[in-house]
Amino acid sequence: MFKKKDIFFTTLEAMADTILEAAQYFEENVSKIRDVTQFAKSMKEYESKCDSYVHTILTELNKTFITPIEREDIMSLTTSLDDVLDGIEASASRFEMYNVTEPDEYITLFADILLRCAQQIKKAIYLLSEKKLLAIREPAISINELENQADDLMRVCIKSLFANVKDPIELIKRKEIYERLEQTTDCCEDVANTLETIIMRNS
Numbered sequence: 001m002f003k004k005k006d007i008f009f010t011t012l013e014a015m016a017d018t019i020l021e022a023a024q025y026f027e028e029n030v031s032k033i034r035d036v037t038q039f040a041k042s043m044k045e046y047e048s049k050c051d052s053y054v055h056t057i058l059t060e061l062n063k064t065f066i067t068p069i070e071r072e073d074i075m076s077l078t079t080s081l082d083d084v085l086d087g088i089e090a091s092a093s094r095f096e097m098y099n100v101t102e103p104d105e106y107i108t109l110f111a112d113i114l115l116r117c118a119q120q121i122k123k124a125i126y127l128l129s130e131k132k133l134l135a136i137r138e139p140a141i142s143i144n145e146l147e148n149q150a151d152d153l154m155r156v157c158i159k160s161l162f163a164n165v166k167d168p169i170e171l172i173k174r175k176e177i178y179e180r181l182e183q184t185t186d187c188c189e190d191v192a193n194t195l196e197t198i199i200m201r202n203s
Helices: 005-029 036-063 070-098 105-129 134-164 168-202
Strands: none
Touching: 005 036, 005 070, 005 105, 070 105, 070 134, 070 168, 105 134, 105 168, 134 168
16 A cells, blocks of 8 residues: 655654654753753754655645545644644743753653653654554554653642742743643644544555
């Protein structure tokens, strides 16, 4: 059903690779930020790289008559993958905007969840390229479970924030960073849901 080296799948693989690279960079650096400007700049470079892949897919969709899976599925998957990297980049930009140089344990835990989501996204996208549709269910379920963990973490960190942080400005900064990180895990879940739709349509 799929061509092995189809441009759509190779580009989606490149997007998944970039998401994982960005999530690894975020996770490795967020707990020990030395330069918030460089941190945000590096994340912006990953986001721009992903945008170029989106452009490639849009260009190919406009000139390709027969696509390996439904055009709308390619578009939905591309958009949801792009949203993940946009979310990671937006989270990183908050550290620069608010000059947050001392991340806490909750931010570190969110970063770990995002990294594990990115690993499962890459696994799922490569399975899609290999036509192993039913095998995609395993990483999709893992992403859903990780998103649930992020929901639980959100409740814990907001409760802790209001109990322990007295400075209202600091509270607002932290709350927005937590919310942006949690929203990014929602974007990861959107990728999993889109993949489930593709499985159903093509199995």
